[in-house]
Amino acid sequence: MLGRKSQVLGAAGFIAAAVAIPAPSAFASATGATPAVAAPGEVRMWEDPDYTGSLYVHTTPGQCPAEGCDIDGWDGDNEISSVINETNCTVRLWDLDGFAGGYVDLGPGRWGNLELQGFDNKAESYTFYC
Numbered sequence: 001m002l003g004r005k006s007q008v009l010g011a012a013g014f015i016a017a018a019v020a021i022p023a024p025s026a027f028a029s030a031t032g033a034t035p036a037v038a039a040p041g042e043v044r045m046w047e048d049p050d051y052t053g054s055l056y057v058h059t060t061p062g063q064c065p066a067e068g069c070d071i072d073g074w075d076g077d078n079e080i081s082s083v084i085n086e087t088n089c090t091v092r093l094w095d096l097d098g099f100a101g102g103y104v105d106l107g108p109g110r111w112g113n114l115e116l117q118g119f120d121n122k123a124e125s126y127t128f129y130c
C-alpha cells in the first residue's frame, strides 16, 4: 500500500517538474488537474480546496445504495476538502465509515473549502438525500 502511494506522488512530482510554466492556467491543465466542474447529476469530491488535487469521488446518487457510499480508505478518507454537488439532492458527509459520527449536509452547489463547514479532511462516507 505504501508503495502505491509513493508511486502516485512520484509521478505527479515528475510531471510538475518536467513542465515549463508559461502561465498559471496552462500549468494547471498540463499537470492533468481535473476541471473544477461536475456534470449535471454528478457529485465530485477533491483532495484539496478549490477543486484541486486528486479527484477522489466521482459519482451520482444512482450509483449509491440508499444507506450511502464509502469513500475509499486509501484514496479519500480524511482528505476531502472541496465538493461540487450538481444533483438535486443533499449529500451528507459522515465523519466515520458506515455513515456514522458527525456529519455535514451539502446541498446543491459548489463547496470550495470544507474548512468553512468545519469538515475539512474529515469525510469517510456519504449518503444522498433526494
Ligand SMILES: [Ca+2]
Binding pocket: 046, 047, 048, 049, 078, 079, 080, 081, 120, 121
Ligand atoms: Ca484535503
Ligand SMILES: [Ca+2]
Binding pocket: 070, 071, 072, 073, 077, 097, 124, 125
Ligand atoms: Ca471510508
